[in-house]
Each structure stands twice: as structure tokens, then as C-alpha cells.
Amino acid sequence: MNAPAPQPLEATTILERHDEGGVTTLTLNDPTSRNSLSEAMLTALSEALKAIAADRSVRAVVLAAKGPVFSSGHNLKEMTARRADADRGRAYFTDILDRCSAVMQQIVTLPQPVVAAVQATATAAGCQLVASCDLAVASSAARFCTPGVNFGLFCSTPMVALSRNVTRKHAMEMLLLGELVSADEAFRMGLVNRVVPPGEELGAAQVFARVIASKSTLTVKIGKKAFYEQLEMGLADAYRHASAVMVDNMLARDAEEGIGALLGKRQPRWEDK
Template sequence: MNAHTGPQTAPALLRSDVDGVATLTLNRPQSRNPLSEAMLAALSEAFTMIAGDRSVRAVVLSAAGPVFCAGHDLKEMSAHRADADRGRAYFTDILGRCSAMMQQITSLPQPVIAAVEGTATAAGCQLVASCDLAAAGSQAKFCTPGVHIGLFCSTPMVALSRNLAAKHALEMLLLGEMVPAPEAARMGLVNRVVPAGEALAEAQRLAGVIASKSPATVKIGKRAFYEQREMGLSAAYDHASAVMVENMLARDAEEGIGAFMDKRPPVWES
């Protein structure tokens, strides 16, 4: 992907596709891979393209360099304090664009797996929390440090509060301390902790397992998971039951169940 390079010549975001897995790599290591205007645009464009790409069955989100993502580009944002409205319109726009991109991850038909090495801070931590799964190197750390600089991490809070128990989320938000990968796993922010440098390989392994499943079934399941999570218990069961009826009538469920009974590998619809 060569769009949205900004003033630099290298693309802000790289993409490679292998065996149904699209790997996206944040490619601004010299500036700690911030969610700048260019990076947000590149990510949004990539997710839009992937959503309609039937050849992609899972997505891995990684980063170049020693930092996964440092969050918003504070220099870019602070420059707009000189605007007539002290930056209100710009801040509203950029935060809206960031929130929309995070929601693209949730609504994407394919599961998205973060591969984290180094640090993921503020909106970078939000990015990890927004992914469906996450693998982290043993030296990775996570932090929502806005409280230290008078800017509470309110938008990262949305994703954190939907991944972590309330007291864990508030601990990160109120203390702003670095959380080591093993502790992040205990809290529920990441799924796997692997030796440093192996997060990408583990994320791609998980993606490969997902890619071997029925893409239609994975799409149904991911969508239903996020839909039911916002409902009350009774409504969630009603919704999940209705989804399962439609799933049961789908071609891949018939094929999968038949293959199981026949003791043969299933052949999924592409």
C-alpha cells in the first residue's frame, strides 16, 4: 500500500498477503508509529479494502521498530491550538476519525490479531484492545498515560472497558503505569505472551488457524459476538439463537456437520 505517505517517502502502512492472512505493518518507526492523520487514513483505507476482499480470512496488525504505537500524534494535534477555535474543530475531527477506524476493526468480517513488541501507549493501547485477539512479546508493555499530562485517556477507555474488568481498566486509566505483557495477559488485554521478537509469528500462527475455518462461519460468529455483548441477557440469548438458526441452515454448516459424521475433512465455501 503506497497511499498516505505524508512528507516521507516510505508508506505509512505496509501490507502483505500470504495464505489468506493479510499482515498490516505500521511503518513510522522513527516517530514511534503514531496514529497521525496519514496513519489513520491508511488504516481506514486498508480495512475498507480488506472488508470486501474474500481472499482475506484473517488480519494481523504489527509494527516496524521498537515501539508498537505511541498513540495520537501530539505535535500534529498541538499545532492546531493556534486555530481560531483553539483546535476544537480539529480535535473533534481527528478523534472522530480515530474512533471510526477502531470501530472498523470491530465491524470487519475477518478477525484482527495484534502482534505487539515494545510499547503500546494511549491510543496505541486502544488499538490493541480494539483488535479481536492479541499476541505480545515478553518485553512488551501497555499503558494509558494521559493522566500524567492532564489528558485522561477517555477514548482508549472505551476499548479497555470492553476488554478488562472494571477495576483493571480503571487501574490503567487512573495510574497511567506501564503494564508488562504477562500482567496484560492476566488482565485480559492480550491472549498470548511469547518470547521477545516472536509476537508476529504467534499472531500469524493464530491467524492461520482461523483462516483454515469456514470464512462465512467466522464472519457470522464475530458479528454476533459484538452484537450480543451490548444486549441484556435475555435479548442476547434470543439474538444468538436466531443467528444460530440461520447458521445451521447455511451451506458450510451442512458441509461441516456432514464431514464430521462422514469422518472426512470439510470443504468450505470460499
């Protein structure tokens, strides 16, 4: 009797990558830990995002997940085990939270836009992961929650991304009540862009990504970077910065081509420069 064929790497890794037509789909694939942001998952995400940032063939990214949970957030079993350390886990907690925060910032600073495809519940740092993405599509079965307050650990780091996505009152509602929020409510709050029937979230997210991939990558890169930079500025500084960015953008070859195509009533031919 022949031995079974070995499983391909993509079938066993906790983070799968699929590339097609300028769109990279990263899929969390650790359902036994509820796709927690474990040490291994954070390392895999960080390495994948670093590689994508340097890959000129990637024009947009979709972040998806397999299993009954999108992501449950930090791996509390890993963290609790370190309470046995001499410092009761302080050094480990500091390191893991710094690593998680770095991954969230990698998403924000990634040149390519990132679209979350949320098939199920996203809690704590899992909700933070969704909020860190540029766009998000949710299944109507998805739920969102920052439940730390329920077990004595306020979701302070998820708060950073959440408060930059929704209004203060909505952010505080989620953080203080720690209750599950439906996909429709998340849409009303501004946490997600679209709510679709279960099973359609990945396809809908990939539609977003393919539309983005059809644009000039230079223009998208300039725009994404400027968007997040101006958010941290006062109104006058934001306008000064945006104006300077737009002048530089206007002088780029793709802007010249795009405007020429618009005036000439033809399709632009992007050079991504």
C-alpha cells in the same frame, strides 16, 4: 556511477501490506513518530481496512508494527499545532478523535478477525488499537499504558476499547494510575491472549491467523458479528439474538457440510456460503 535503484513503495509507506495464504499482515511503519496514529496513519489504516473488508481472498488479518514502539497513540505534535486555530483546535480535535474512533470500529466490524502482534510498547490510542483487535499476541518485552492522566488528558477514548476487554477494576487501574503494565500483567488482565519471547510475536500472531483462515469464512464472519452485537445486549436479548443467528447459521451450506464431515469422519470442504 549508477544511481541507486528506487525503493519499492512497500519499503517507504507508513502502512505496509503483505498477503499470503489468505492472511493479510498490516504493519505500522512510521518509527520516527513512534508509529503514532497521525492523520496520515489513520487515513492509511482506514483505507486498508475498507479494502480488506471487500476482499474475499482475505480470511484473517494480522496488525503488526516496526521499530521500538508498537504505537504511541495520537500524534500530539500535530494536535498541539492546532491550538493556534481560532477555536483553539476544537474542530480539529473533534475531527481527529472521530476519525480514530471510526478506525477502531472498522476493526471491530471488519468481517475478518484481526490479530495484534505487539512487539513493544503500546500507549494511549496505541493501547486502544490493541484492545480493538479480536486477538492479541505480545512479546514479553511489550508494555501497555493509558498515561493521559499523567499529563492532564484522561484517556477517555482508549477507555472505550479497554473497558470492553478487561474487568472494570483493571481498566480503572490503568486509566487512573497511568502506569506501564507488563505483557504478563496484560495477559493476566485479559488484554492479550499470549505472551511469547521477543521476536516471536509476529509468527505467533500469524499462526492464530492461519488457523482462523482454515475455517469457513462465512461461519467466522457470522460469529464475529454476533459476538460484538450480543455484548451490547441484556442477557435475555443476547440469548434471543444468538439463537436467531445460530438458526440462520445452521441453515448455511457450510454448517451442513461441516456437520456432515464431522459425522462422516472426514475433512470439510468449505464453500464459504
